[in-house]
Amino acid sequence: MAILHERFAEINSCEYLFLRDVTEPEENRLRLLVEEASVSGMPTSIIIGGTEIKDVRPVLSTDASRLFEISWNCYIAYSVRNESYAARDEYDEVEWGQRVCAYSKSRFLDYISYATFACAEHPGTFQHIGLACENHVVDIVSTDSPEIRRLRPADTRGERRVELRSE
Secondary structure, three states: OOOHHHHOHHHHOOOEEEEEEEEOOOOOOEEEEEEEEEEOOOOEEEEEOOEEEEEEOOEEOOOOOOEEEEEEOOOOEEEEEEHHHOOOOOOOEEEEEOOEEEEEEOHHHHHHHHHOOOEOOOEOOOEEEEEEOOOEEEEEEEOOOOEEEEEEOOOOOOOEEOOOOOO
């Protein structure tokens, strides 16, 4: 099987990401659209709460920015958090990744073990994938390997199915 983190390498190469859409196109299927962004414009100053912050530049997406679709045919659970209230927990153990990462141990996996009857026997081996965007943090637990497609600019390599690593 292909190594999962290699398939997310293009998304992980993005300096900034924005979550543009979260949908369930069919029952218990999950589709995320994430868009690359970059720093643009001239530095400026802003005042927040009476404090001036200098050399601020906006982070924006353009029509030339890469747009990715990440789809799971089935999931156990997912969560979307406002990035302003999300914090990394020292308890969590990241196997690989930065923008998109895989957790070998996490509070979200612990929550899944308490809130569901999902286990290695049923529905099978599953993995926690985290996606850190500029305004959102998305956590997905699934036995299913996500499909990743670059929608813009067009991906001439075609659709890629990501395989979960074997234990």
